[in-house]
Amino acid sequence: MxxxxxxxxxxxxxxxxxxxxxxxxxxxxxxxxxxxxxxxxxxxxxxxxxxxxxxxxxxxxxxxxxxxxxxxxxxxxxxxxxxxxxxxxxNYVVKKSVHAEELRQAWFTDPDPVVAAAGWALTSERVLKKPAGLDLPGLLDLIEAQMKDAPERLQWAMNNALAQIGIENPDLRARAIGIGERLEVLKDYPTPPNCTSPFAPIWITEIVRRKAGEP
Structure with a gap:
């Protein structure tokens, strides 16, 4: 100390x-x-x-x-x-824990928005690394219904999940982009030069372009 x-x-x-x-x-x-x-x-x-x-x-x-x-x-x-x-x-502890999935499910709908945000962060991790068994359309339903009015930290976590679902799932990409366009969450967020906007439609489109190797 x-x-x-x-x-x-x-x-x-x-x-x-x-x-x-x-x-x-x-x-x-x-x-x-x-x-x-x-x-x-x-x-x-x-x-x-x-x-x-x-x-x-x-x-x-x-x-x-x-x-x-x-x-x-x-x-x-x-x-x-x-x-x-x-x-x-x-990121450094819970995601490496053997209890991560158990806690994801417990925190996901917690009334404390900071706790719920952690549940959504773990959900984004699963979308990326172990999506089998996740109800992705159901997650998009929740995001569409709740993200617009969610407290800031929870809103960021839900927006990240929205982007990851759109990036990783071509069949859900148009819907994810459409949700982002309708809700306009982080649309006007100030983004430094050479950085990708956190606005989901831009974020999804840019990362998909990079993964495809397009200039």
């Missing part, structure tokens, strides 16, 4: 706080500490228990994802309110 405190940079904190992250530690330096520590499950639990954002990010880098039970992961998700912590927790 003393080492993390020594890395606190007011300028980094100012940048991070604009994204809702309450820490001032450079993530490259944080990763260097994690590389030195290697996997240490017990230490990761102690760091997580502090509630400090930088400590929790480090905990997620040195933990053993498969060591957590499903109830432990559920509790941790509900504690992970900070965006970067939430993002790393879902």
């Amino acid at each position: 003393a080492e993390l405190a020594a890395l606190e940079d007011p300028r980094a904190r100012a940048v991070n706080e604009r994204n809702g992250d309450d820490h001032g530690v450079n993530l490259g330096k944080l990763r260097a500490i994690a590389k030195r520590l290697k996997t240490q499950q017990e230490l990761s639990l102690e760091l997580w228990a502090t509630g400090d954002t930088a400590a929790r990010l480090l905990a997620l880098l040195i933990c053993r994802p498969k060591a957590f039970t499903a109830p432990e992961l559920d509790t941790m998700l509900r504690q992970a309110h900070i965006p970067k912590v939430n993002d790393w927790f879902v």
Whole structure:
């Protein structure tokens, strides 16, 4: 904790706080500490228990994802309110857990939009890697009915699922693009040059073009 405190940079904190992250530690330096520590499950639990954002990010880098039970992961998700912590927790820990599918189903319809967003993130992962058994038309029904008015984090997660369904499934592509065009979610999102817009119709079309090897 003393080492993390020594890395606190007011300028980094100012940048991070604009994204809702309450820490001032450079993530490259944080990763260097994690590389030195290697996997240490017990230490990761102690760091997580502090509630400090930088400590929790480090905990997620040195933990053993498969060591957590499903109830432990559920509790941790509900504690992970900070965006970067939430993002790393879902991507670095839950997606590597043997309980990922069980939790996807449990979180998918949770009344807490942040928890539901994690369920949708896991659903997008399945669309990409293990789509067998998913009701993709049913997912599009839910997105069409709920995404427009969903809270921001949940809306982003549903939009990502919409794009992935459209990209990976030619038979559903026109419908996915049509849903995006009708809902207009993220249509006007500011996108830097040389980056792909998160607006689903543009996103789907661009990635499909790249996969086809078109110029």
